[in-house]
Structure formats: C-alpha cells, structure tokens
Amino acid sequence: MHIDANDLPQQIVRALQQVCGQGPVALHEPRFSGQEWEYLKACLDSTFVSSVGKYVDRFEADLAAFTGAKHAIAVVNGTAALHVALLLAGVERDDEVLLPALTFAATANAVHYCGAIPHLVDSSEDSLGIDPQALRAWLGTTARREGGVCINTRTGRRIRALLPMHAFGHPCDIDGLLGVAHDFGLVLVEDAAESLGSWYQGRHTGTFGLLGTLSFNGNKTITTGGGGAILINDSALARRAKHLTTTAKLPHRWSYVHDEVGFNYRLPNINAALGCAQLEQLPGFLASKRHLFERYREAFSSIPQVRLVAEPQGCTSNYWLQTLLLDAGVEQRRDDVLDATNTAGMMTRPAWELMHRLAPYAACPTAPLPVAESLARRLINIPSSAGLA
Amino acid sequence: MHIDANDLPQQIVRALQQVCGQGPVALHEPRFSGQEWEYLKACLDSTFVSSVGKYVDRFEADLAAFTGAKHAIAVVNGTAALHVALLLAGVERDDEVLLPALTFAATANAVHYCGAIPHLVDSSEDSLGIDPQALRAWLGTTARREGGVCINTRTGRRIRALLPMHAFGHPCDIDGLLGVAHDFGLVLVEDAAESLGSWYQGRHTGTFGLLGTLSFNGNKTITTGGGGAILINDSALARRAKHLTTTAKLPHRWSYVHDEVGFNYRLPNINAALGCAQLEQLPGFLASKRHLFERYREAFSSIPQVRLVAEPQGCTSNYWLQTLLLDAGVEQRRDDVLDATNTAGMMTRPAWELMHRLAPYAACPTAPLPVAESLARRLINIPSSAGLA
Numbered sequence: 001m002h003i004d005a006n007d008l009p010q011q012i013v014r015a016l017q018q019v020c021g022q023g024p025v026a027l028h029e030p031r032f033s034g035q036e037w038e039y040l041k042a043c044l045d046s047t048f049v050s051s052v053g054k055y056v057d058r059f060e061a062d063l064a065a066f067t068g069a070k071h072a073i074a075v076v077n078g079t080a081a082l083h084v085a086l087l088l089a090g091v092e093r094d095d096e097v098l099l100p101a102l103t104f105a106a107t108a109n110a111v112h113y114c115g116a117i118p119h120l121v122d123s124s125e126d127s128l129g130i131d132p133q134a135l136r137a138w139l140g141t142t143a144r145r146e147g148g149v150c151i152n153t154r155t156g157r158r159i160r161a162l163l164p165m166h167a168f169g170h171p172c173d174i175d176g177l178l179g180v181a182h183d184f185g186l187v188l189v190e191d192a193a194e195s196l197g198s199w200y201q202g203r204h205t206g207t208f209g210l211l212g213t214l215s216f217n218g219n220k221t222i223t224t225g226g227g228g229a230i231l232i233n234d235s236a237l238a239r240r241a242k243h244l245t246t247t248a249k250l251p252h253r254w255s256y257v258h259d260e261v262g263f264n265y266r267l268p269n270i271n272a273a274l275g276c277a278q279l280e281q282l283p284g285f286l287a288s289k290r291h292l293f294e295r296y297r298e299a300f301s302s303i304p305q306v307r308l309v310a311e312p313q314g315c316t317s318n319y320w321l322q323t324l325l326l327d328a329g330v331e332q333r334r335d336d337v338l339d340a341t342n343t344a345g346m347m348t349r350p351a352w353e354l355m356h357r358l359a360p361y362a363a364c365p366t367a368p369l370p371v372a373e374s375l376a377r378r379l380i381n382i383p384s385s386a387g388l389a
Numbered sequence: 390m391h392i393d394a395n396d397l398p399q400q401i402v403r404a405l406q407q408v409c410g411q412g413p414v415a416l417h418e419p420r421f422s423g424q425e426w427e428y429l430k431a432c433l434d435s436t437f438v439s440s441v442g443k444y445v446d447r448f449e450a451d452l453a454a455f456t457g458a459k460h461a462i463a464v465v466n467g468t469a470a471l472h473v474a475l476l477l478a479g480v481e482r483d484d485e486v487l488l489p490a491l492t493f494a495a496t497a498n499a500v501h502y503c504g505a506i507p508h509l510v511d512s513s514e515d516s517l518g519i520d521p522q523a524l525r526a527w528l529g530t531t532a533r534r535e536g537g538v539c540i541n542t543r544t545g546r547r548i549r550a551l552l553p554m555h556a557f558g559h560p561c562d563i564d565g566l567l568g569v570a571h572d573f574g575l576v577l578v579e580d581a582a583e584s585l586g587s588w589y590q591g592r593h594t595g596t597f598g599l600l601g602t603l604s605f606n607g608n609k610t611i612t613t614g615g616g617g618a619i620l621i622n623d624s625a626l627a628r629r630a631k632h633l634t635t636t637a638k639l640p641h642r643w644s645y646v647h648d649e650v651g652f653n654y655r656l657p658n659i660n661a662a663l664g665c666a667q668l669e670q671l672p673g674f675l676a677s678k679r680h681l682f683e684r685y686r687e688a689f690s691s692i693p694q695v696r697l698v699a700e701p702q703g704c705t706s707n708y709w710l711q712t713l714l715l716d717a718g719v720e721q722r723r724d725d726v727l728d729a730t731n732t733a734g735m736m737t738r739p740a741w742e743l744m745h746r747l748a749p750y751a752a753c754p755t756a757p758l759p760v761a762e763s764l765a766r767r768l769i770n771i772p773s774s775a776g777l778a
Contacts, residue, residue: 029436030438031436032434032436032438036433037430037433040429040433041426044425044426044429047418047419048607049421049607049612049614049663050606050607050608050612050614050615051606051607051615052607076466076615077653078653079652079653080653104645105636105637105645105647105651106636106653109636109652109653112650113502217439218437218439218440218441218657219439223439224657225438225439225658225659225660226439226440226655226657247494247498249494253727254727254731254738254739255739256493256494256738256739256740256741256742257747258494258742258749259747259749260748260749261501261502261749262494262498263468263498264466264467264468264495264498267615268607268614268615268660269614270659270660270663271614271615271659271660274438274659338642338643342642342643348643349643349645350644350645351645352645353644353645353646353647357646358648359648359649360647360648360649360650
C-alpha cells in the first residue's frame with residue numbers, strides 16, 4: 001500500500017485514535033486502583049509519615065523481592081539514587097563517567113553533582129541504549145588502562161564508571177557492556193529509572209552493575225509521588241548507601257555524631273505507603289502495557305514508514321514509553337507529526353535533546369554519535385499509560 | 390530551697406512527668422487533626438500526586454501568605470532548600486560560608502554540596518544563634534574587604550555568605566547580623582528550618598536575608614512527610630529557584646531542552662497536600678507550644694540549677710524544641726540527666742555535636758567558640774509536641 005508522506009501526520013493521528021479513542025490522552029498517567037487509599041490512611045493514622053516507618057522498610061523489601069536485588073534503598077527520587085550510587089561507585093571530582101548522549105538530563109546531572117564530567121557515547125538502534133561495539137572502538141582510540149585505572153588519553157582524566165540507561169524500559173546490551181567495563185577497568189552502574197519490570201535474559205535490569213537505580217516519578221510505571229531506589233547486591237555497600245542517604249548519623253541513644261557528609265535523601269514513609277500499593281499492581285500494569293504494545297503494533301502495521309520499537313532479543317521490556325521510529329526518508333516530517341498529534345489531543349514527544357547539545361554539557365568529551373543523532377531525529381514517544389490497554 | 394545536685398536528674402524527671410504525664414513521651418510528634426485525610430484523598434483521586442499539581446501551588450501560596458515572603462518555593466526537604474538557596478546566593482566551589490558551630494549537620498552539609506567550606510563561628514547565650522558582636526570581632530582579625538568581596542586573610546578564600554540558623558525556633562539577632570553582613574560584603578541567607586512561626590520584631594524569620602529556608606520534616610512544627618521551602622522576596626530570583634529546583638527545562642510544547650544543571654528537588658503534590666492541611670492548623674500548634682512553655686516554666690521554677698530557654702527580647706518564638714540549660718556548676722550531670730529522663734521514657738537529647746567536632750568539618754576555619762562550647766555542655770531538649778499542651 002502506498003502512503004503519501006504528506007499524509008503521514010494524519011495517518012499517525014488515526015492510528016493513535018484507533019487505540020486510544022478520541023482523547024485527550026496523556027503521555028503517561030498513573031493508576032491508583034489498589035490499596036493506595038488504605039495504606040495512606042494507615043500511614044497517617046500511625047503518625048509515622050516521615051523518614052522512619054514500616055512502609056519504607058516494606059517497600060524496600062518488596063522492591064528487593066521483585067527485582068531480585070539483595071538490597072533496595074528507597075530515596076526521594078531517581079536523580080538522588082543515581083547521585084549516591086555514583087559516589088558509592090567511587091566517582092570523584094574531575095573523574096569522567098561514560099553515559100549515552102541519548103538520555104534524560106538527570107543521568108548527566110547526577111555525574112555533575114559528584115563534581116565529575118559526563119563523557120558521552122553513542123547508542124544502538126536495537127536497544128536504544130549504549131552500543132558496546134561502538135564504545136569499545138571509541139575507548140580503543142581514546143583511553144588506556146594504567147594500573148587497573150582507565151585514563152582518557154585526550155583529557156588525562158580518570159574514566160571511573162560506565163553508566164548505561166535502559167531507554168524507555170528497553171534493556172540495553174548488558175553482556176556487551178559488562179565486557180567493555182571488565183576490559184577497560186570501569187565500574188558499571190545502571191540507570192534503570194525507566195526499566196522497573198524489564199528483564200535482560202531473565203534477570204532484572206539494575207541488578208547487573210555494582211549498583212543500579214530506579215525512579216518512581218509520577219510519569220513512571222509505578223509512582224510514589226516522587227521517589228527512587230538504589231539496587232545493590234553487596235551488603236556492606238548497602239549499609240553505606242543507607243548511611244549516605246540519611247544524615248550519616250552514628251547510632252546512639254541521644255548523641256548527634258555524623259561521621260560523613262550525608263545527603264538527607266530518604267523517601268518519606270507516606271510516599272513509600274503509596275509505593276507499596278503501586279508495587280502490588282505492577283504485574284497487572286506490565287501485562288496492560290504489553291497488551292497496549294500489541295494493539296499499537298496492529299494499528300501501525302499499515303504505515304510502512306513507521307516502526308514501533310519492540311523489546312530487544314532475549315529481553316522482556318516493561319514498555320514504559322511506547323516509541324515510534326520514523327524511517328530516515330520521512331524524518332523531516334517529525335515536527336509535523338508532533339504538531340498534528342498534540343493538536344489532536346494525543347500527547348507525544350520527541351527524544352530528549354542529546355546531552356552534548358545542552359549548554360551545561362556542550363564541552364564534555366563526546367564520541368561520534370551517528371546512531372544517537374539519527375534516533376534523535378526520528379524518535380517519537382506516544383501515549384503509554386497502562387490504563388489505555 | 391536547696392537542691393542536692395545528686396538528685397538533679399530525678400528532679401528533672403519529675404518536672405517532665407508533671408507536665409507530660411507518665412509517658413513514654415516522644416521528643417516531637419506530628420499531629421494530624423485537620424483536613425489531612427481529605428486533601429490526600431482528593432490528591433490521589435486527581436491522579437496528580439507528583440511534581441505538578443494544585444496542592445504544590447496552594448502550599449507555596451499559603452506559605453508566602455503566612456510568612457509574608459513574596460515567594461515560597463516548595464522542595465523535597467530543608468537541606469535541598471538550603472543547597473539551592475546557597476547556589477542562588479552566589480556560593481561557588483572553594484568559597485567559605487560563615488555558619489554557627491552549634492547547628493544541625495544539614496547547615497554545613499548544604500555548604501559542602503556547593504563545593505564550599507563551612508567557616509564556623511560562635512553563638513550567643515541569649516538567642517542560641519550566631520553572636521554578631523563576636524562575629525564582627527572575629528572577622529576584624531581574619532577578614533578584609535577587597536573590591537566589595539570579603540576575603541579570609543588566613544586561607545585566601547572568598548567568604549561569600551553568612552548563614553545563621555534560628556536554633557530550636559528562637560530567632561537570632563538578625564539586626565546585628567545584617568549589620569555585619571553589610572559591613573563585610575556578605576550575602577545573608579537564613580536557615581529557618583526550625584523557625585516556621587517565629588518572628589523577629591514582627592517580621593517572620595527567613596524573610597530578612599536574600600533567601601531563607603524552611604523544613605517540614607516529620608519532627609518539625611508542621612510536616613509534609615519530608616519537605617522544605619525557599620523563601621524569596623526577589624521575583625527574578627524566585628523564578629531561578631523554580632528553574633533550579635526542577636530539571637531546568639525550558640518551557641516548550643514538546644522539546645526537552647535544559648539550559649542549566651537542575652536538581653529535581655520539587656516537592657511532590659501528595660506531600661504538599663499534607664502541608665496544606667498542616668499549615669491550616671499552625672496557629673493552633675503555635676498556641677499549644679507556647680502554652681507548653683508556660684507549663685514547663687512553672688514545673689521547672691523549683692529547680693534553680695536549670696533554666697528553661699525563653700524567646701529573645703522583641704521576638705516571638707515557635708518554641709519548636711523546648712530547651713533546658715543547666716547551670717555551669719552542674720553541667721557535669723548532663724549525661725546523668727539524659728540517662729535518667731530517657732530511661733524514664735521521657736525522650737530528651739543534648740545539643741548537636743558542634744560542627745568542628747565532626748570528622749568532615751574538623752579542618753574547617755573555626756572562630757573561638759567559648760559560648761557554643763559551654764552551651765553544648767549544658768543544653769538539653771525536652772519533649773515538645775503541640776499535643777502535650
């Protein structure tokens with residue numbers, strides 16, 4: 001069937017309406033159809049609404065059980081989780097951290113909070129995450145191992161960590177990245193903010209690196225209002241994470257002695273109460289989001305210039321944000337599609353501006369980014385709420 | 390009447406029991422006797438539980454109205470508020486910031502987050518806050534003004550800001566501190582984390598400096614679970630505060646362009662819903678806490694070696710934490726008092742460890758601290774919940 005490229009925006013509007021109805025439809029809305037109300041009331045009645053309370057403990061235990069991580073430490077948001085995870089990974093002032101140019105600003109910001117410098121690398125079209133082959137080739141020309149440490153030969157700075165992000169919930173090529181991290185002496189930290197409920201070869205994202213982080217912002221698969229968590233398998237590191245995410249106070253009956261600079265990042269009990277209720281519904285949300293993917297696949301099958309992104313081989317994706325990729329031949333129509341869909345009340349958005357195009361990161365070390373640049377020109381997120389399925 | 394010093398701990402236990410009953414009694418508990426449940430339910434039903442929502446807007450407007458600040462920006466906690474306030478005050482890496490040695494660690498930590506160095510100074514026995522006369526004398530020997538900038542002549546670093554903290558809710562000598570800030574070219578930022586509901590000469594604490602900060606942690610006069618706010622009179626600065634406490638994204642129908650490093654510190658709507666309900670009850674809480682002070686004054690009037698700290702002249706204190714000061718002659722009994730009271734189920738605590746005694750701040754520039762040292766040996770906080778009155 002021939003599609004007139006001039007008609008493409010309206011074709012996409014109609015495909016969205018076929019799945020979502022007439023709208024208006026948000027990009028991603030939370031759904032509170034479980035015990036949210038009961039847990040919030042119980043939390044309020046207990047008067048323990050703040051940083052100590054049974055819902056925080058339970059939420060952490062439930063997250064650990066769900067993800068298979070040995071420990072989960074709940075914090076105020078995913079950015080805070082990433083900040084402390086990087087500190088625990090040994091990232092120091094003036095280190096570099098490798099991360100994808102195609103990510104949300106928080107990934108780079110967390111590196112900046114450590115006084116470190118993002119070093120931006122390319123993505124793969126299969127996973128939308130860091131491409132291990134391209135990364136290996138890039139490091140081969142710009143880095144060397146020196147006494148177990150990876151040095152950027154151009155800047156002279158230590159490259160301490162590799163920070164992949166599982167974009168829109170699709171697991172990136174973790175085996176490939178673990179190989180690069182091993183060969184170049186890098187600590188792997190996973191930004192799994194978008195991938196709660198996503199598995200790579202049967203193991204949950206965020207549990208492969210030394211540390212991984214989750215987000216429960218209002219637009220995520222489950223929400224605590226604002227919230228995040230650090231996933232850790234090492235128990236000593238988990239104790240350090242609890243210490244640093246509080247005020248680093250030493251336990252004592254009454255004394256106030258803090259042996260380090262803490263960050264006061266603990267998730268309040270009332271937000272954790274919401275999280276416990278949300279987590280109970282996660283399997284249902286994931287099933288709904290997978291069903292929504294099937295419905296979109298059907299609806300978009302008649303538009304050959306558009307590909308709906310599917311989970312990578314060997315992976316189970318949470319399908320957090322459903323993603324269209326325009327063919328390169330029609331990529332110049334992207335803004336028309338964004339305009340037509342948003343005007344029709346179907347909320348859509350393009351990829352994040354690539355990190356090296358943002359003022360604070362314009363001067364960062366940057367690998368060639370042919371794939372990320374192409375993806376950024378062609379990518380459109382479409383309405384993805386579990387409630388749409 | 391003669392009191393045997395050996396009996397002092399039990400005298401104090403009996404005075405506490407006279408006011409609080411047999412216990413156990415917490416140091417400070419929140420009270421949810423207003424519209425908390427209704428607002429939480431309305432927030433949940435709206436599905437706007439995260440960083441956008443009408444309760445955040447309303448909480449900010451209500452805080453501004455209550456304090457008289459032109460703008461209030463709600464954030465995840467008081468530490469985050471202080472971090473951004475200091476950045477907006479122009480505090481940069483390797484600057485120094487003057488703050489009391491007698492404070493909670495968060496005051497110093499926020500300075501550290503900016504890459505700056507706490508410079509610790511002495512307190513006054515009247516207000517428990519920074520002593521302006523001692524500060525002026527200290528700066529006279531260690532600082533000089535050079536082209537409008539204050540330089541520490543010993544370290545060579547710029548001293549950028551003066552950061553007083555209103556300890557336990559008692560306003561410090563703001564006029565005196567404003568005079569020192571003016572004469573030495575320092576920006577005044579107020580840590581009013583403990584003093585919501587405290588006024589200095591009829592004006593609310595936190596509104597005298599270029600910026601001021603509040604906390605709504607679970608142990609504060611009102612709570613949002615975890616939360617804080619920045620108070621600002623300058624509208625351009627308030628816009629910058631909103632920008633930096635989010636992800637610094639430029640407004641656009643769909644694009645994700647961030648022109649600065651943001652901090653993702655915005656208070657979730659669900660926490661703000663709690664805050665709106667709590668703020669409605671604040672006048673009642675303040676009346677109760679003042680009444681509790683009167684009851685303690687009566688109960689402790691028969692123990693001459695103990696003074697109950699009263700609001701400074703010309704000030705109205707929120708009496709956040711009621712505070713006993715032991716006479717110097719019996720200060721060696723402090724730990725016995727702490728032990729006896731806590732053993733009796735009356736939760737009490739000493740002053741925070743002075744900042745220069747904490748490992749992360751042991752090497753910081755430090756003025757002579759005769760008063761802070763004395764206060765730290767003699768000070769005991771006693772149960773202070775509004776519900777005790």
